[in-house]
Amino acid sequence: GSARFGLAYNEAETNETRIEQRMRVNITGIAETDAGVKLEARFRLEANEDDHENSISGKGPGAAGFAVSFGGLRVDVGNVSNVLDSGDQVDYYGYGIGFTSFLEANSNFNGPATGFGAGSADATTIKARYTVGDFSASLSYKETRAQARTATTLWSAATGGTSTVVYNDDAVAADEEYQLGLGYTLANGMSLGAVYSDSDIAGDYWVIGLNGTAGAIGYTVMVGDGDNQQDTSISASMNYEVSSATSIRALVADGGMTGADTAYGIGFRHGLGGGVTLAGGVGSDSSSNTKADLGVSFSF
């Protein structure tokens, strides 16, 4: 599990400062057959502040995600990441800014990344990844089947129990999404990857990414575009290890939707030992809103 708390600032909110709070526990079950096939199942319990209004709540367990792995092959089923979210080939989120990662490398990208969480899902995802030497390929399929709105019968007290059938607006439209990812790691540790996504509703999307480390510096560079955005998106994020405990991060992203502004931010992380990290940052998002945070996170 993990937890974090501290202060988060967002210029766009009525109450600009909130007390950020999160506790996360993944419950994971693992089994391995005599032949060495590893099976996993997991779901998540999580508690969060709901918003900037100081209300707090818990949720979960969410839908479960399953995995089967054997040698270089791994298949994920259920409430699991699609290729873009998985990071199998492209590090879509890069080096996030602040202890809440309020700004990430995908800031100005409108890509269809969906992943595991503590909630329900209207779709089931299947993803297969195959790794051989320095090469990897991933393929995901996410199917959403059509669902009608749910009928609820309400009985009016005023009119002596007359019934009215109403719907909440929760109809689900059918959709199919395919994603293909290809990745290659060079001899110097630099990784090059590309993800292509096609879905009935969101159309095409592609992302090309580069990431690696050079001494104390880690970096990601990413370019992407799709039918659901007007301009090509680009981003770069960087992490610099000042010492064994302290690092500085910087990020810039541009492009995307019409009218999107350049997003940028700078932050730091400082390890306090025992799995505890003090981190913070400040930046500006793609709507030119200033955001900042400062807090601690820890794993247990």
Place this chain on the structure above:
Amino acid sequence: GSARFGLAYNEAETNETRIEQRMRVNITGIAETDAGVKLEARFRLEANEDDHENSISGKGPGAAGFAVSFGGLRVDVGNVSNVLDSGDQVDYYGYGIGFTSFLEANSNFNGPATGFGAGSADATTIKARYTVGDFSASLSYKETRAQARTATTLWSAATGGTSTVVYNDDAVAADEEYQLGLGYTLANGMSLGAVYSDSDIAGDYWVIGLNGTAGAIGYTVMVGDGDNQQDTSISASMNYEVSSATSIRALVADGGMTGADTAYGIGFRHGLGGGVTLAGGVGSDSSSNTKADLGVSFSF
């Protein structure tokens, strides 16, 4: 905990094939007094596919079940099985077909079996089982107390906040259910049992069952009838251990409600080691719908 996933087919559904997904975690607390009385409490977290529309979600913790055991006496209280569900005397479910047990020995039976799960319950159940030598007796009492429909106040936005009081249709009718079970195990390991149930709403129900093993063969035979079904129900299920790892199962059930068809199915289970089982089956249910499944299950 346990988990399973695979494919399940049901001719009766619009989307005939679904990706079956389930993860279950029971959280159990145990204490034992100096005098040797054992107390237990448990509740369950669970995640499932909701239906054949690919949506998936988690639920729980559900209502808790408690147990006190001392010598041959065990008392269960709360969200617990009544006598018919418990299997104390009659194995009501027999050898189920497929990795989801989509067809079980109770297929054509309309018996009032209620048990532990990850949800809430409108009733509290108390069950006592006493075992002495080869003889056992169980008695359960399930009381549902009347509850009125819950009132909800809705404020209309269009008419300036005018309130309307409505009910969801969740009134609960009072009910009392008594069940008595008697069982005897013969010298050759064959068990003979009977359960009688009486409730205000569902009326009488009785079941007589026989089960045991003979070499590599395990079997259950069951007969039952009640006020809530037209014809006497019968069923037989069988398990045959082909090898130490593989078994074949077959099941047939008939009778029950007017118009019910003969249900039958055949399946297999194959242990892969490490608590992992590959299983599948095919059959026809009491509405003559073809069902089938194939998948893995594992415990952790």
Place this chain on the structure above:
Amino acid sequence: GSARFGLAYNEAETNETRIEQRMRVNITGIAETDAGVKLEARFRLEANEDDHENSISGKGPGAAGFAVSFGGLRVDVGNVSNVLDSGDQVDYYGYGIGFTSFLEANSNFNGPATGFGAGSADATTIKARYTVGDFSASLSYKETRAQARTATTLWSAATGGTSTVVYNDDAVAADEEYQLGLGYTLANGMSLGAVYSDSDIAGDYWVIGLNGTAGAIGYTVMVGDGDNQQDTSISASMNYEVSSATSIRALVADGGMTGADTAYGIGFRHGLGGGVTLAGGVGSDSSSNTKADLGVSFSF
């Protein structure tokens, strides 16, 4: 975790006797930095009977509570106790009667005590406690930010899908609550404490308490009053250790709201070993309703 079950009686209910059932599991994550700062996060899963109608259900995880402690300083953040609930300086609940503590020392007090639980909260609480020698001081701040009612769109089936926007009455009013507690422990182990609370909505409240042990006897005495009650409240509770395993408790409380009656009760606790306790009691609450319970509780 902990669990308890048994019988509880309340004269005021339509169904006077209920089967009391509770299972509680706190999931706690702990980390400690190299410098010795301890961080904690926890949330709770819980199952209960809902009421006297025999329905039972589970809930949680609730909102999380976090704590940072270093030397004599401890800071709690999130879903945590305010000063009055915490017991840092005043033992607001005293020696409760019965295995469900159906009657506690705060019976006739209307003080603003809020604490950790398995539910959500509309406010975030921060509490700091500093202990130095025999002296302790605590300060809490609970901020509730205003929230509008949530809009829900209902689509009428009868009139061809016409939409109506309604609100459930869940608007949240802004509030700020400050609490200050001061406590001192005398050389003979007697503790003297005071808590002062001030909030926008509930106004002022103060409580002064005394508690300690003298041989086999433990006792609490408390006086309090505030803008939200007419008469000054007083209470005394006592625990007498008859033997190493058995104790008897008694409690009396008076004052508070206009028309409140004197509350009183007597109970016992008997340890059965292995963390199991048999307890029960009988009493009369501030509305002169007779209450009683008998049951077991255990921790695991």
